[in-house]
Each structure stands twice: as structure tokens, then as C-alpha cells.
Amino acid sequence: MSILSGKNILLGVTAGIAAYKTANLVRLFIKEGASVKVVMTPASKDFVTPLTLSTLSKNPVYTTFFEKGEEETEEWNSHVDLGLWANYMLVAPATANTLSKMSNGVCDNLLLAVYLSAKCKVYFAPAMDLDMYQHPTTKKSIEKLQSFGNIFIPPSSGELASGLIGEGRMEEPEKIVSFIENDIIKGLPLYSKKVLITAGPTYEAIDPVRFIGNHSSGKMGFALAKKAASLGAQVYLISGPSNEKVSHSLIQRIDVVSAQEMYTEVHTYFKDIDIAILSAAVADYRPKNVSLTKIKKSTNTMNIELVKTKDILASLGEIKKNQFLVGFALETDNEIENAIAKLNKKNLDLIVLNSLQDKGAGFKNETNKITIIDKSEKISEFSLKSKAMVAEDIFNEIMNKIYA
Structure with missing residues (x-):
């Protein structure tokens, strides 16, 4: 495109x-x-x-x-x-x-x-x-x-x-x-800007055939990438495993699988980025030990010891200089309070809240319903829309801030 x-x-x-x-x-x-x-x-x-x-x-x-x-x-x-x-x-x-x-x-x-x-x-x-x-x-x-x-x-x-x-x-x-x-x-509003976007899930290997993952499709991240390109930005789309497709002269897609791979790629590009939007559903934990061979079914139960993955969003909040940093929060309860806590703890400029309590929002849907909270804790709520329209709302909020 x-x-x-x-x-x-x-x-x-x-x-x-x-x-x-x-x-x-x-x-x-x-x-x-x-x-x-x-x-x-x-x-x-x-x-x-x-x-x-x-x-x-x-x-x-x-x-x-x-x-x-x-x-x-x-x-x-x-x-x-x-x-x-x-x-x-x-x-x-x-x-x-x-x-x-x-x-x-x-x-x-x-x-x-x-x-x-x-x-x-x-x-x-x-x-x-x-x-x-x-x-x-x-x-x-x-x-x-x-x-x-x-x-x-x-x-x-x-x-x-x-x-x-x-x-x-x-x-x-x-x-x-x-x-x-x-x-x-x-002539476009984001001309000469570099935008980094993460999308999709990460897969954390248990053995060569099994993994821990989630239901993220990457649809929201890909919609954000397309919108950023339509506004004239050079886009670096770092995506976990996803069936979503994108073809645009201003979008460079970087495919990863695990949280560690996403962490590495994000940090590779972040220093030269103007805007970073981390919409990927990165695994919070990974198996401590990964079997090199397929684990056979030999007992009625199996215990897998998990360890925390690196917090990509928090790591960027610690090192950001002039970058505008946007995070996502997917919550099921105490949504606003949890989102504000994440916004402040991770030094974000905006946080986009999704609630699984909202019908039509969340993973795999073609629609989404979001609330955007800025650094001053101003809350902006939006109605249920297509993810393409949600991406437009998010970029309108970002441009209102960076060009204020």
C-alpha cells in the first residue's frame, strides 16, 4: 500500500x-x-x-x-x-x-x-x-x-x-x-516522525511444540501502524505471532516470537523513535526451563516453574528522553485505578485502557472500546468503534499532546 x-x-x-x-x-x-x-x-x-x-x-x-x-x-x-x-x-x-x-x-x-x-x-x-x-x-x-x-x-x-x-x-x-x-x-502531520508500535501476543516456549501464550490477534497494533503511516510517519511495527497482514511503503515489520525477542528489538529501535505505542500483549511469565525435546505425557500432573519476563514498557519509561510513550492496560476490575497506577509507575505519557467487561472490546474482535488517560490523569472515554477508528482516536490524542 x-x-x-x-x-x-x-x-x-x-x-x-x-x-x-x-x-x-x-x-x-x-x-x-x-x-x-x-x-x-x-x-x-x-x-x-x-x-x-x-x-x-x-x-x-x-x-x-x-x-x-x-x-x-x-x-x-x-x-x-x-x-x-x-x-x-x-x-x-x-x-x-x-x-x-x-x-x-x-x-x-x-x-x-x-x-x-x-x-x-x-x-x-x-x-x-x-x-x-x-x-x-x-x-x-x-x-x-x-x-x-x-x-x-x-x-x-x-x-x-x-x-x-x-x-x-x-x-x-x-x-x-x-x-x-x-x-x-x-504535508502530513507526522511527516519526519518515527513511530514504534508493538502488536500481537508473545509465545513463551515450554518445549519444541508447546508454549504459553494469549489470545491477542494483533489487530489493534496493526490498525495503529496503518494509521501512523497514513499520517506520514515512518513506522516500525514489532509484532509477535499474528495472522494480520500489512503492506505499506512507510511500515517496516519486524517479527518476533518471545517476550525476550520483543524486548531486544524494541530497545534496538527506541533510541531513535519519536512516538512509541506498546499495544502488544506481552507474556508476564515464561517457563524457567525449556525442554529441548517434546515432553511426554507420563504423569497425571505436571508442574512448570515460571519466572517473570522483562517489563518492556517499564524499561522504556526508565530511559526515555524526548520520546512520547503510550501503553495499554487490559483490566477486568478496578480498571481506572489500575490504569492510572500503571501510567504513573511506568512513566507513560498516555495509557489506553481496555476493559474486558465491555462487550465488543478485547482480543480478536474487530471493534474496541477504550478510555485514554493522560499524565495529568485526565480521563477521555470513547464509544465502541472499529479498531481503525480507535487508532484514529488514539493518534488524535497523541497529536493534541505533542503539537500543543
């Missing part, structure tokens, strides 16, 4: 030879999980066909204000609706002619009407011959568009269609997609 997943992208295509690259551009946006609609100037159809772009985008391609039906009926292509649909708009290639019209408010085709109606961020990638690109009027058009808040994707230098060598080549599709992704990430 990328930052473009689930986003609506409006691609404006103008009449330049670089229009042939737009087929690959559409394909790349679709691969990143975006929905794409294409608006073409009438002249651009001489360089790439609407059928090609429609097939790749799986959407109609728009070229005129009206589409004639089979019985000479006309269907209106609303530039307003297209402009409102888009999360982001890209004009590529952007010819000198179109740049001039965009910068001066000329509206003589559907693409320009959509541009003037768009409420979203607009990117433009020029493509033209060297002398045209260097002309003062083109430079002025680019400067004006940037002054309006539009984002300039500079052309690359190389061999041009005329045979000249220099600036003017539309940037390659892969680099355009990367440019847009990086620009979006830079």
Missing part, C-alpha cells in the same frame, strides 16, 4: 509528444491503489487514444463538455463534478500553450474548465522543446502557476523530439508518481 491508495487522481493530458507516457502513468497510479479519471484536450487525441487510457483507468475518458448518445442525445460532462471528485489533479504533459492558458484563466476546453474548478492540490509536469521551455513567457507561466499554489514537477534534461538535447522532457512516469507521493507525505 502507498500513500496514494484509495485516492482519486484526475489526470489532464494535453497535446504534446510526451502524451504517450500517460498510459504508463495511469498504470502506475492504478498499481499504487488510486482511482484515476482522465481528461484530455481535443488535440491530445492525436498523440494517445482515449480508448487506451479508458482501458487502463477503467473509467470513461473525458474530452468535451458534451457526449453525443446513439440517438443524438447529449450528455453533459460536468467540470464541477470532476473537480470535486479529485483528491489530486495532475496535468501531464503540460504544453506551453496549456501552461499559458492555465496561468491566465483562459477556459476554452473541458480540461481548463476542470482545472479552474478543482478544489484539490494541482501538479503540472511541463513537456516541450528546449527553446520553448526556456522562453520567458513559459517561465512566467510556471512562476504564476506556482504562485497560485500549484506544484511544479520539473522536466528532465535529455534528447528531445526535435533532436536537440536539453531541458524540456517530461519527467518519467515513475519519478512523477514518486514526486507526488513524497510531496503528499511532506
Whole structure:
């Protein structure tokens, strides 16, 4: 998954030879999980066909204000609706002619009407011959568009269609997609922040085939990781055994099994972390002795001596400097009192309380019901929600604190 997943992208295509690259551009946006609609100037159809772009985008391609039906009926292509649909708009290639019209408010085709109606961020990638690109009027058009808040994707230098060598080549599709992704990430509230999240259970071995564990699925931790990435953070997700899946360019998953392995990995990353959220259900005890061979059933009873595991959360509370540290508490009785005691004892900035008394909360459920308590012991209660929405509530609380 990328930052473009689930986003609506409006691609404006103008009449330049670089229009042939737009087929690959559409394909790349679709691969990143975006929905794409294409608006073409009438002249651009001489360089790439609407059928090609429609097939790749799986959407109609728009070229005129009206589409004639089979019985000479006309269907209106609303530039307003297209402009409102888009999360982001890209004009590529952007010819000198179109740049001039965009910068001066000329509206003589559907693409320009959509541009003037768009409420979203607009990117433009020029493509033209060297002398045209260097002309003062083109430079002025680019400067004006940037002054309006539009984002300039500079052309690359190389061999041009005329045979000249220099600036003017539309940037390659892969680099355009990367440019847009990086620009979006830079504008997100957790851009440049590093977030560590623990998730899932730990398994403490008894012998090669048996272990002590718990019913944690990791769903809450994985929801937190996805939310942190959507806010622009670089995420380090340290997970115990879990069937949950995640694929995102900003999430690095580190798999562990035991509490000791989780302790080691957490301490490896913690020194460089801005925010740490420990949502894993780490075992409190482990077998003192682990059999190297499978234990045979030979008696009616079996005693296993247990010893405490290292308290990962407490160990981080002891060494934290500027990190914002969040813990979880799963309680069955005296919930608030126990959570506050844990908050203070372990030097946390926030604690997220789950109560097994709440229906729909706890392990394996798709929902959760939480109470968040901060260092001043302010209590914020939330209703039963999906774990994705709970993750959003948790990050809203964190951002309210760190950006206060």
C-alpha cells in the first residue's frame, strides 16, 4: 500500500509528444491503489487514444463538455463534478500553450474548465522543446502557476523530439508518481516522525511444540501502524505471532516470537523513535526451563516453574528522553485505578485502557472500546468503534499532546 491508495487522481493530458507516457502513468497510479479519471484536450487525441487510457483507468475518458448518445442525445460532462471528485489533479504533459492558458484563466476546453474548478492540490509536469521551455513567457507561466499554489514537477534534461538535447522532457512516469507521493507525505502531520508500535501476543516456549501464550490477534497494533503511516510517519511495527497482514511503503515489520525477542528489538529501535505505542500483549511469565525435546505425557500432573519476563514498557519509561510513550492496560476490575497506577509507575505519557467487561472490546474482535488517560490523569472515554477508528482516536490524542 502507498500513500496514494484509495485516492482519486484526475489526470489532464494535453497535446504534446510526451502524451504517450500517460498510459504508463495511469498504470502506475492504478498499481499504487488510486482511482484515476482522465481528461484530455481535443488535440491530445492525436498523440494517445482515449480508448487506451479508458482501458487502463477503467473509467470513461473525458474530452468535451458534451457526449453525443446513439440517438443524438447529449450528455453533459460536468467540470464541477470532476473537480470535486479529485483528491489530486495532475496535468501531464503540460504544453506551453496549456501552461499559458492555465496561468491566465483562459477556459476554452473541458480540461481548463476542470482545472479552474478543482478544489484539490494541482501538479503540472511541463513537456516541450528546449527553446520553448526556456522562453520567458513559459517561465512566467510556471512562476504564476506556482504562485497560485500549484506544484511544479520539473522536466528532465535529455534528447528531445526535435533532436536537440536539453531541458524540456517530461519527467518519467515513475519519478512523477514518486514526486507526488513524497510531496503528499511532506504535508502530513507526522511527516519526519518515527513511530514504534508493538502488536500481537508473545509465545513463551515450554518445549519444541508447546508454549504459553494469549489470545491477542494483533489487530489493534496493526490498525495503529496503518494509521501512523497514513499520517506520514515512518513506522516500525514489532509484532509477535499474528495472522494480520500489512503492506505499506512507510511500515517496516519486524517479527518476533518471545517476550525476550520483543524486548531486544524494541530497545534496538527506541533510541531513535519519536512516538512509541506498546499495544502488544506481552507474556508476564515464561517457563524457567525449556525442554529441548517434546515432553511426554507420563504423569497425571505436571508442574512448570515460571519466572517473570522483562517489563518492556517499564524499561522504556526508565530511559526515555524526548520520546512520547503510550501503553495499554487490559483490566477486568478496578480498571481506572489500575490504569492510572500503571501510567504513573511506568512513566507513560498516555495509557489506553481496555476493559474486558465491555462487550465488543478485547482480543480478536474487530471493534474496541477504550478510555485514554493522560499524565495529568485526565480521563477521555470513547464509544465502541472499529479498531481503525480507535487508532484514529488514539493518534488524535497523541497529536493534541505533542503539537500543543
